[in-house]
Amino acid sequence: MTLHILSILSSLFDNETSTYTYLLADTTTKEAVIIDPVLELAERDAQLISDLGLTLKYAMNTHMHADHVTGTGLLKKLLPGSKSLISKASGAQADVFVENGFDVLFGRHQLTVRATPGHTNGCVTFVSHEQGIAFTGDALLIRGCGRTDFQEGNAKTLYNSVHKYIFTLPDCFKLYPAHDYKGQTCTTVGEEKHYNPRLTKPLDEFIKIMENLNLPYPKMIDRAVPANRVCGLYDVP
Numbered sequence: 446m447t448l449h450i451l452s453i454l455s456s457l458f459d460n461e462t463s464t465y466t467y468l469l470a471d472t473t474t475k476e477a478v479i480i481d482p483v484l485e486l487a488e489r490d491a492q493l494i495s496d497l498g499l500t501l502k503y504a505m506n507t508h509m510h511a512d513h514v515t516g517t518g519l520l521k522k523l524l525p526g527s528k529s530l531i532s533k534a535s536g537a538q539a540d541v542f543v544e545n546g547f548d549v550l551f552g553r554h555q556l557t558v559r560a561t562p563g564h565t566n567g568c569v570t571f572v573s574h575e576q577g578i579a580f581t582g583d584a585l586l587i588r589g590c591g592r593t594d595f596q597e598g599n600a601k602t603l604y605n606s607v608h609k610y611i612f613t614l615p616d617c618f619k620l621y622p623a624h625d626y627k628g629q630t631c632t633t634v635g636e637e638k639h640y641n642p643r644l645t646k647p648l649d650e651f652i653k654i655m656e657n658l659n660l661p662y663p664k665m666i667d668r669a670v671p672a673n674r675v676c677g678l679y680d681v682p
């Protein structure tokens with residue numbers, strides 16, 4: 446039997462914003478998707494995709510980012526034929542809009558969309574049930590979670606999203622976040638259910654924690670959010 450392994454090249458990292466970009470491919474058909482690419486590194490990503498002989502089907506975002514400009518618009522130009530994808534609830538432009546339950550298909554693989562709002566209204570988690578992995582964006586970070594103090598963030602909504610749509614996955618599922626600020630790369634559902642210092646608390650305590658994070662605003666937010674509304678490029682066709 447041929448094994449059709451998904452290649453996850455999680456070494457795609459942006460040192461400036463601590464953003465993880467994930468490239469997944471069907472090793473047989475060579476169809477690929479990229480999750481949360483960064484504008485300044487789109488050429489690196491396009492080169493890798495072409496070096497590997499892959500065809501990029503979708504350049505996707507887990508949400509409309511506030512800390513960096515997405516690379517999806519530029520990747521579409523660098524790799525003609527690829528399409529941008531984001532949730533309908535994000536309010537951003539894209540070729541393909543997804544919502545809860547939508548299956549993103551590439552080769553023989555699929556990523557099922559779970560709507561996980563709270564950090565932003567349009568946050569989604571992409572789940573591969575077949576591989577036992579999920580890409581959580583900023584909804585769930587390793588031992589943390591996305592902040593809820595801008596972009597229509599709501600702590601109660603985020604808490605419910607994570608408990609209903611991420612913590613209900615099997616404990617062994619590996620979770621890949623959009624960022625990590627301490628050099629961690631991956632966690633599991635079981636680990637976060639037991640050790641996440643925010644999301645293991647009751648809802649009222651979680652809300653207080655989120656109200657008192659006192660994080661500085663992302664440096665690039667004023668540039669990133671307007672750019673990300675249009676796929677990262679003001680002149681996307």
Ligand SMILES: N[C@@H](CCC(=O)N[C@@H](CSS)C(=O)NCC(=O)O)C(=O)O
Binds near residue numbers: 512593658665
């Ligand atoms: N210092 C960074 C921004 C850091 C930050 O706010 N990260 C976001 C995810 S990107 S929208 C977040 O939700 N952090 C939660 C946390 O607990 O750190 C910058 O200036 O860009």
Ligand SMILES: [Fe+2]
Binds near residue numbers: 509511512591
């Ligand atoms: Fe974010």
